[in-house]
Amino acid sequence: MSTVEARPTTTSITGAMLGIPQNELVPSRYAVRVGDIDVLVISDGVLTPPAESMATNADAATRSAWLDNMFLSKDAFDWALNAIVVRSGAQTILIDSGLGEEYPDFPRAGLFVQRLEAAGIDLAAVTDVVLTHMHFDHVGGLLAEGVKERLRSGLRIHVSSAEAEFWKSPDFSRTAMPPALVELARRASLDFLREYGSHLRRFDEEAEVAPGVVVTRTGGHTPGHSVVRLESGGERLMFAGDAIFPVSFDHPEWHNGFEHDPEEATRVRLRLMKELAANGSWLVSTHLPFPSVGRVAAAGNLFRWVPVWWDF
Template identity: 65%
Template sequence: MNLHNTSHLGRPGPEELVPSRYALRIGEIDVLVVSDGVLPLPTAMLAHNAAPAVRAAWLNDMFLPADAFDWALNVVVVRSGEQTILVDAGLGLDPELHLPRAGQLIKRLEAAGIDLGSVTDVVLTHMHMDHVGGLLADGVKEQLRPDLRIHVAAAEVKFWEAPDFSHVSMPPGFPDALRATAKRFRKEYQSQLCTFEDQHEIAPGVVVHRTGGHTPGHSVVRLASGGDRLTFAGDAVFAAGFEHPDWYNGFEHDPEEAARVRIRLLRELAETGGLLVATHLPFPSVGHVAADGDAFRWVPVFWDY
């Protein structure tokens, strides 16, 4: 299967009027960004350490609503050599969450012509429910290969044995939901977890690096082939983080360290010119980072189609 061609497979149904996948190549590596939908959250989640008036001004400048807006949910499928790698697994479909526009990954992979049984590896940037929930959706595990390898930082697995939520700023109910999902995920997939300490090469040109910050085991995935570079940053970068890299995301378990990780990553990308994709940047979330004084500027790529 050539992922570069899957953007032409299937057609949106009546309920899907916009594109939900975007294909590109990093040297000899095929990459497909797939939208898992959107997650509506209070705007205070963007920056709970910012003054409300400052946060409101940023939202106004971005033509965003003042009270709540839709956070994108993006995952990436990578084909390198003989391996097909799913980076993160989306939210899944949990009727108790009342999030009908999220959890779209499985049907969108099917629409793209990607058979779950062809996935050889899963890489988890971390174990929040919007990154592991797709693997817990009904009927998914039965479609996966019995020898599937799920790569995750050892520090992440350890953290979820007794997670610390003392520094987060989440809406009510989210900590309990996150704990429950991580516990269920560990129970379902414990035998297939392949843990690493700081970094691990998953396939030729595909390396996962632990950054910490957002969670203790939060990781980014770096692709490199033929002089091209792309970083899937997970939750290290979000929409407000370019102009305000010191703003704290409400889901960060160590917000001070998360800000340091974000600044280092954005500075590196601005210097190298490598492409960036992140979970919660607007789909398809492919672009460059430019330095802008002490902050940064997001430069989306021109779509290639």
């Protein structure tokens, strides 16, 4: 088992990062320390995709029953949108970048850059970016107006080779994305490759980004989808991107409508949850409810989400 402290601590993060602006009613960051590595979970708000997209291979009655049990709408459900900032050694690493200005029909998301600033994170201080994949809600923050000009010229963006190649001519035939989101995903990925192609640092299967920070391709959700594992002083944290969703603990077999290879995504999901249950690692995932910090416990043939006890 990991020797991670029983609850995350905020003591390693500077006071400026924890100051809450007067006009911010709900804090949008949560600090964790993994050995010598500082982690800040940043919320980019909430998306509201159609409810059927959470379980495209489930019958409507079963899906509705699960939504009822979770007190969620049967039409569109709230989907958290999280990214993290990691400080390891001399490097400041942004993992994913939120929605940005890509889709105004999600009015409760898209303020990632402002939330970084509220947390005291200077874009010019970011040395590296890791992309779990290139869906619009993961690259959009870097496409927002004025962001690229504030980033350092030597910025390194780590993404799997399979992911970068896929988005040159993406295939949506196995997804169940609404047509508007298909076109958005296609456009945002091409815009990103055009704007940041010279900054890409591609890897095939795995790469060490910084001391104790390793990104590994899993595939499934997209061909090059990746997860990031942090390890320091015997403590661990995994940022799982879009591999694990809230419904995954009750129904890991349910296919998400945004998955490009649903069967492989299910195999990846089960493999990662077994790993997390076995080693006691903290888990942070893009669409788990903020602050999205917790552990995975085995529960018979399924899994149980054990959220962190908040440390104020």
